[in-house]
Amino acid sequence: MELSNFSKPELLELCEIIGIKNYESKNKSQLIQLINPVHTFIEVCAGGGGLSSGLIKAGFTPLLLNDNNKDCCKTLKHNHYGANVICSPMDEIDYTPYIGKVDLLTGGVPCQSFSQAGLRKGLDDPRGDLMTKFATILNLIKPKTFMIENVKGLLSHDGGKTIKKIIKLLNKNNLYNISYKCLDASKYDVPQKRERVFIVGVLKTIGKIFEFPEESSERPVLKDVLYDVPVSDGAKYSDEKKALFKMIPQGGCWINLPKKLQKEYLGNSYYSSGGKRGILHRLSMEKPSLTLLCTPSQKQTERCHPLKERPLRIREYARIQSFDDDYQFIGSMSSQYKQIGNAVPVKLAEHIGESLLKILVNHY
Numbered sequence: 186m187e188l189s190n191f192s193k194p195e196l197l198e199l200c201e202i203i204g205i206k207n208y209e210s211k212n213k214s215q216l217i218q219l220i221n222p223v224h225t226f227i228e229v230c231a232g233g234g235g236l237s238s239g240l241i242k243a244g245f246t247p248l249l250l251n252d253n254n255k256d257c258c259k260t261l262k263h264n265h266y267g268a269n270v271i272c273s274p275m276d277e278i279d280y281t282p283y284i285g286k287v288d289l290l291t292g293g294v295p296c297q298s299f300s301q302a303g304l305r306k307g308l309d310d311p312r313g314d315l316m317t318k319f320a321t322i323l324n325l326i327k328p329k330t331f332m333i334e335n336v337k338g339l340l341s342h343d344g345g346k347t348i349k350k351i352i353k354l355l356n357k358n359n360l361y362n363i364s365y366k367c368l369d370a371s372k373y374d375v376p377q378k379r380e381r382v383f384i385v386g387v388l389k390t391i392g393k394i395f396e397f398p399e400e401s402s403e404r405p406v407l408k409d410v411l412y413d414v415p416v417s418d419g420a421k422y423s424d425e426k427k428a429l430f431k432m433i434p435q436g437g438c439w440i441n442l443p444k445k446l447q448k449e450y451l452g453n454s455y456y457s458s459g460g461k462r463g464i465l466h467r468l469s470m471e472k473p474s475l476t477l478l479c480t481p482s483q484k485q486t487e488r489c490h491p492l493k494e495r496p497l498r499i500r501e502y503a504r505i506q507s508f509d510d511d512y513q514f515i516g517s518m519s520s521q522y523k524q525i526g527n528a529v530p531v532k533l534a535e536h537i538g539e540s541l542l543k544i545l546v547n548h549y
């Protein structure tokens with residue numbers, strides 16, 4: 186029976202039975218929310234929906250999902266049926282209806298400006314400035330909690346000054362207890378080494394400290410997900426590249442080629458320092474994947490299928506990012522790879538969502 190069909194005295198009795206506190210003065214709809222709470226979130230820069238999928242699986246309900254990329258918005262609408270998806274720059278949305286009404290504000294504000302390989306300009310980069318925009322939204326709607334995902338490089342950027350600046354920016358009104366940690370997805374049920382920083386804030390008035398999720402005991406590897414994968418499109422290698430990969434074993438790379446071919450393929454970078462293990466890398470069924478990127482095949486960062494001479498296909502990419510097989514990505518093949526490669530792995534997001542819910546449960 187729907188809770189809305191209960192009378193007020195029946196709801197009061199239910200609160201008593203299940204041990205809810207301070208229910209006496211509440212009206213009927215407040216009692217329903219106490220008994221069966223809905224935990225809401227707003228996500229900006231939501232991409233193809235890795236983070237939102239995990240949060241929904243954990244038990245959150247989306248109030249608003251935003252991205253400025255049309256394909257991402259189509260993907261979000263298609264998979265999160267009925268969700269309020271707004272396709273625009275995040276700072277062009279009117280957030281005033283949400284003031285004081287949101288449990289979680291989250292976003293994977295774009296990483297390029299902080300990534301080890303990127304420009305390393307950080308907050309001075311117009312994209313880095315999205316952090317300032319996120320802080321403005323945060324200080325307007327004052328959600329109970331917030332969470333930002335970013336690349337590991339954020340922690341070392343400008344000798345650690347950037348992360349301190351960001352925290353100061355986010356906590357300009359001193360409302361939140363903020364903690365941050367770098368989590369490796371391979372320790373949270375995802376067959377992929379992928380390190381990302383999560384910054385989490387909890388309203389000081391809630392009086393609880395956020396605990397990052399415990400690592401799982403299982404360590405899935407590629408053989409756990411790369412069998413019986415649904416058929417899908419995928420990028421292809423040239424005949425020359427296929428011939429090179431035929432000589433490279435699982436877990437191997439350019440190092441496994443004969444010296445002459447190594448020099449030919451690497452050219453000048455043959456003589457540069459560093460392991461260059463991403464070059465002509467073939468993944469291993471016995472290990473987690475290397476971090477998936479926005480494109481499945483690049484000269485410096487190859488991730489060849491463990492058993493075949495081809496890049497990973499769309500559905501293989503999605504499996505490794507722990508998306509369900511029925512989650513559909515909309516757009517061209519390269520747009521789909523990008524949406525998946527940019528995502529927070531669904532299972533990692535679910536673990537974080539569960540930890541966030543521990544803060545929110547029994548807090549009204």
Ligand SMILES: C[S@@+](CC[C@H](N)C(=O)[O-])C[C@H]1O[C@@H](n2cnc3c(N)ncnc32)[C@H](O)[C@@H]1O
Pocket residue numbers: 229230231232233234235236237251252253254257273274275276292293294295296315334524527528529530
């Ligand atoms: C790292 S991806 C987010 C991935 C997402 N967290 C997930 O788990 O699937 C960053 C997203 O930010 C979006 N974006 C960039 N600038 C934006 C802006 N000004 N407003 C809204 N979205 C933006 C990009 O289109 C991209 O999809």
